[in-house]
Amino acid sequence: METPAIPVPEARSAVPASLRGLLPVLLALPVLALFQWLMSDAPFASYLLSVVGVNIILAVSLNIVNGMTGQFSIGHAGFMAVGAYISGVLSLNLKDVALSFLPVAVSDQVFFVVSLLVGGLAAALCGFLVGLPSLRLRGDYLAIVTLGFGEIIRVVVQNTDAFGRALGLSGIPQTSSPAMVYFWVFLTVLVARRITGSSHGRSLWAIREDEVAAEAMGVDTTGYKVRAFVISSFFAGIAGALFAHFVPIINPGSFTFVKSMEIVVMVVLGGLGSTTGAIVAATFLTLLPEGMRSLFTLLGAEGSLAQKVDQIRMPVYGLLLVALMLARPQGLFGTKEIWDVLPRWIPRKRRGLA
Template identity: 45%
Template sequence: MKKMLSKNTFITLICLGVSFGLIQLLISQNIINAYYQVTLALICINIIMAVGLNLVTGFTGQFSLGHAGFMSIGAYTCAIVTTSMPTTTGFLLGTFAGAIMAAIFGILIGIPTLRLRGDYLAIATLGMAEIIRIIFLNMKITGGAAGLNGIPKFTNWPWLWFFTAGTILLVNNFIHSSHGRACISIREDEIAAESMGINTTKYKVMAFAIGAFFAGIGGALYASTFFILKPNMFGFLKSIDILVIVVLGGMGSITGSVIAAILLAVLTTYLQAFTALRMIIYAALLVVVMIFRPQGLMASKELDFTKFFRIKTKDGEKVE
């Protein structure tokens, strides 16, 4: 099993490397112009956000509606740092400072709220996100309702790829660790997991903090991409957008989150020409998918790249 996982991880790295080189080539040839680069940035940010939320909702089974709150913490922290230190070093410091601040808030909020379950947890996390938004709305350092303008732009394809690939690999490795298996056992049966000696509160808070950490990274990249931040950008609908990606891709599937983030971003881009019908078409497609594929595009499965590198012998056996 360990050999299979290590080889699959290695092949995943190769695929990520090929994707980096291919897209970098398309950008250098201006095939992917400035307009499509914005879509590319949104895809990467949504992948980071969705993979982090999937760890909480899909793998640990905790229904959270407060992911936009952690995103806003990362965004405002990075914006404040990069505005005062407009260099690449400042951007990196701001990004990781935003992620760490989001993780700290994730721990502080997770300890009391993750003792709740189901709808009560969803309501509590939704209230938490609204509290964070109202705080930013009334702080002078964040610009209040007017928000922050003129945020230095440092995001480009190499940085977006680096943070997106890092998120996928780190979350994937966590899931296949003993901690990740403990989180999955909580999703399957929390009472049985607790009876086997698993500290369910500890692992739920751990998953919540890791998800918040990556939400902070997503928020930092968002701030550095779009120059401006306002508290209303991180309302209830933003959390729903990320949750839709997770549900559409498949609860408990990292591959599903990646595919769904790409599909929805591309769909939104090509529906820009139909302003009046865009949200209707978008919603209708989601309803159709949920009716005919309620478990999501990938369900809880992942793409196993090692299958493409196995050769059948004459006896029908597969060798690598």
């Protein structure tokens, strides 16, 4: 009798290996198309959903550095600003250009994607320039340097005519749509998930747990940290670029330290290292002030209390960080992920059926 070969895990999957990389994207596209069709005549809802989506991209990408690698960047809004301004300026200049062999709407989308990518790459380049000196040193330096970087961006924007100085940029073509935003949300989450499962992710994890030990095990700590930082900055740039294409105006006020802190709070609340946590916390913290504002307006608080929501939000974020660190430093989800729980149920059922 022949002994059966040891089952290779790959063999159980019904999807051919060549398609597996693309499969999630192929599955997501029709869902997004349906979603876009549903959202098409609800301008406020699609605006709000886009904001939620952008915040999810920001939180998930920041989580790659702050959560998975255990470094602490607090200047994510700076990279967002780079993406927003670079792609905004590009889109403004390409506004009247169209690819003649395509319908106008499609050609607009092509240029939109190009300017998104350029914005993302510009942010990634900045990430490299900022990350290289500070990631060679201990973690605290990254915090200060990224904070300083955000300030430099603000000063540069305020001193450059092409970026509209303090007034900001307006008239950027509004080519973004919830479907496009969520396509990038999806890509960001996919990349984050693939990183966690790869050897790259395990190196990041080792750095997070103990940098000295990781180095002793032969992990190129600076290299991995810089790469994680560049990936994270790239997606922050994409988020900024998306943002620039659905808000009427971008100005330096949209990308201040407050914005960076908002993202940090999302990541810490969700649990440092948990992509699921980042998504949940980003959604929750974006919708909560909105909800409270509408609640107060409904209760007839004459706008005064509704306006206070925005003011009170910030000190509350600060106290929330302190309280979390004292009571539950691992955040809501710790390092757990939803997909660590789900697939364990599904195969079991399958096995039962077979």
